[in-house]
Amino acid sequence: VDTILHSIKNINIRGNLRFDAPLADLTTFRVGGPADILAHPEDEADVTALIEWARATSIPWMILGGGANILVSDRGIRGLVISTARLNRIRLEDGLLVAGSGSAISNLSARAADMGLAGLDFIYSMPGSTGGAVWMNARCYGGEISEVLAWVDYLDEEIGEDGTVRMVRRRLAPGSGDFSYKISPFQNRRCIILDSAYRLEPGDGRELWKTMREHEADRKSKGHFALPCAGSVFKNNRDFGAPSGKIIDSLGMRGMAIGGAKISDSHANIIVNAGGARAKDISQLIDLIRRRVLDELGYDLEPEVLRVGEWN
Ligand SMILES: Cc1cc2nc3c(=O)[nH]c(=O)nc-3n(C[C@H](O)[C@H](O)[C@H](O)COP(=O)(O)OP(=O)(O)OC[C@H]3O[C@@H](n4cnc5c(N)ncnc54)[C@H](O)[C@@H]3O)c2cc1C
Numbered sequence: 340v341d342t343i344l345h346s347i348k349n350i351n352i353r354g355n356l357r358f359d360a361p362l363a364d365l366t367t368f369r370v371g372g373p374a375d376i377l378a379h380p381e382d383e384a385d386v387t388a389l390i391e392w393a394r395a396t397s398i399p400w401m402i403l404g405g406g407a408n409i410l411v412s413d414r415g416i417r418g419l420v421i422s423t424a425r426l427n428r429i430r431l432e433d434g435l436l437v438a439g440s441g442s443a444i445s446n447l448s449a450r451a452a453d454m455g456l457a458g459l460d461f462i463y464s465m466p467g468s469t470g471g472a473v474w475m476n477a478r479c480y481g482g483e484i485s486e487v488l489a490w491v492d493y494l495d496e497e498i499g500e501d502g503t504v505r506m507v508r509r510r511l512a513p514g515s516g517d518f519s520y521k522i523s524p525f526q527n528r529r530c531i532i533l534d535s536a537y538r539l540e541p542g543d544g545r546e547l548w549k550t551m552r553e554h555e556a557d558r559k560s561k562g563h564f565a566l567p568c569a570g571s572v573f574k575n576n577r578d579f580g581a582p583s584g585k586i587i588d589s590l591g592m593r594g595m596a597i598g599g600a601k602i603s604d605s606h607a608n609i610i611v612n613a614g615g616a617r618a619k620d621i622s623q624l625i626d627l628i629r630r631r632v633l634d635e636l637g638y639d640l641e642p643e644v645l646r647v648g649e650w651n
Contacts, residue, residue, distance in 0.1 A: 383494070410645070
């Protein structure tokens, strides 16, 4: 371990590194243990150097966006966690609004409205980063991120003849079928979304803000921001005839708790950290809901929240 730590301290990046770094406050559940190494790269060169180092030393790595859709285990994450927080530049380029992956998706929506650009108003006040929203193909209020996406620039691993891994920048201009319900093409490759560009229409800023405030108020009324959570725990499945929240409700599970983890009083498809929850509590509650819905109704709900780190 010491040699590894020594070798990463010698790589030359502008951003910073922390060791045994707590992650709970970087997630919306506010639970979970530390990362062995937490990196905050400043730019593409930093990300490249970090991943090439991780691949050369066989250290596992993962990308952390806004932490709004993950459950970090109590023991934390072994290896290198790369936060996109500082890759957060938003700019206009060739008539497209372009966002660094670490910019908050809600900030991007606000910037678009301030510029009089319509198309991202649906996603205002949703937690998380733009990179995470693209990776998850986030959707709400009748909109889906892929519908306004012009292109995505990402770093991809390329393995050379000598077996060394090099990161190369590629661009994906989404075609039909690349994205679907909560699915993006980035979910099945080891890559890092750097920038995403949006094709937006001229709109009236005041009207856009009115809609955006309504979405925010609606989320507040549903208790989204009252307690730490990660939004919907399970994906919806049309074949099951009702949204996952309704299905869970039909079993009278609302309010059920394990330790500090509780099925939200406001929405049965949301688990909240009602105070002092462990990741284990939340994980067990997810499993319990899934098992009961399967046993009693025959529907196998697919978790949307991703469990990351070291689990048993
Ligand atoms: C109160 C609340 C309400 C929510 N409402 C909604 C909703 O209405 N609709 C909805 O779709 N979701 C909703 N969510 C879930 C969450 O906001 C989205 O899934 C969001 O897109 C996650 O983004 P993130 O940056 O937080 O991703 P993270 O949780 O940090 O990461 C999620 C996954 O994406 C990967 N990832 C993140 N950034 C990158 C990158 N730059 N490159 C490669 N991989 C990356 C991570 O490695 C991880 O696998 C809600 C969450 C909360 C807390």
